[in-house]
Amino acid sequence: MxxxxxxxxxxxxxxxxxxxxxxxxxxxxxxxxxxxxxxxxxxxxxxxxxxxxxxxxxxxxxxxxxxxxxxxxxxxxxxxxxxxxxxxxxxxxxxxxxxxxxxxxxxxxxxxxxxxSEGESIKRSISRRICRANGHPFPNFPEFQNMIVCPEDGSELIRKSLDQPxxxxxxxxxxxxxxxxxxxxxxxxxxxxxxxxxxxxxxxxxxxxxxxxxxxxxxxxxxxxx
Known part of the structure; x- marks a missing residue:
């Protein structure tokens, strides 16, 4: 273990x-x-x-x-x-x-x-998304920008309400x-x-x-x- x-x-x-x-x-x-x-x-x-x-x-x-x-x-x-x-x-x-x-x-x-760094933490947080069903994370990186639904469970990608600067x-x-x-x-x-x-x-x-x-x-x- x-x-x-x-x-x-x-x-x-x-x-x-x-x-x-x-x-x-x-x-x-x-x-x-x-x-x-x-x-x-x-x-x-x-x-x-x-x-x-x-x-x-x-x-x-x-x-x-x-x-x-x-x-x-x-x-x-x-x-x-x-x-x-x-x-x-x-x-x-x-x-x-x-x-x-x-x-x-x-x-x-x-x-x-x-x-x-704090600056990068804020930058990433206010632009990241998670899937509605299971909270799988999707940072605002180029490979995820055109993604609409979660490839793991098919649920909608949303922003977290707590991700305010x-x-x-x-x-x-x-x-x-x-x-x-x-x-x-x-x-x-x-x-x-x-x-x-x-x-x-x-x-x-x-x-x-x-x-x-x-x-x-x-x-x-x-x-x-x-």
């Missing part, structure tokens, strides 16, 4: 890269926001829904509880997990790390920081103040943070991520030397 954590600011391409890894290696793409939205429809989580709808980050301890419970349901069904939305805060990683180390093993956890800027600043400290915490626990330049093309970001995956290198070697 492997677990890959793709961390970075809004529109850094975490979801796109997680989808690539999931398809290529059979990983389960754990998209935290999707699980949270399902919970936010429940009346008892009205406060969290209000925060989410305002573009704010919800209580990290609540997020950690949701993540942990959902992971328990799928951890024995796949040989790998890839995360595109967790952990986002020190509180969240402090609660989740012991669980992941016990169930998956410290040596099998990989943490990536997909770097992106002021909200994106606020979320970027929250990333700096709340997620960047997660990297320092992980380093103190003996983990390496694998840095990736998120301002490249999708293909080049994927290539740089693959360089750090031993099983990806093994697959490439076996392909060259059957």
């Amino acid at each position: 492997k677990a890959i954590f793709l961390m970075g600011p809004i529109s850094s391409g975490k979801g796109t890269q997680a989808d690539i890894l999931a398809k290529k290696f059979g990983f389960f793409h754990f998209e935290t926001s999707r699980f949270l939205v399902a919970q936010l429809s429940k009346p008892e989580f009205a406060k969290q829904k209000e925060q989410y709808d305002a573009g704010q980050w919800v209580d990290p301890n609540w997020v950690a509880e949701i993540v942990q419970e959902e992971i328990k349901k799928i951890i024995d069904q796949r040989w790998g997990l890839v995360f595109s939305g967790s952990p986002r805060t020190v509180d969240e990683i402090m609660k989740l790390l012991p669980f992941f180390e016990e169930r998956i093993g410290k040596e099998n956890l990989l943490f990536f920081n997909v770097n992106l 002021e909200l994106v800027s606020r979320r970027y600043q929250e990333h700096l103040s709340r997620t960047v400290p997660v990297f320092d915490f992980l380093k103190k626990q003996g983990y390496s943070i694998l840095e990736v330049n998120g301002e490249q093309s999708i293909e080049n970001v994927s290539r740089d991520i693959m360089k750090h995956l031993d099983f990806a290198q093994n697959e490439a070697t076996s392909t060259v030397n059957p």
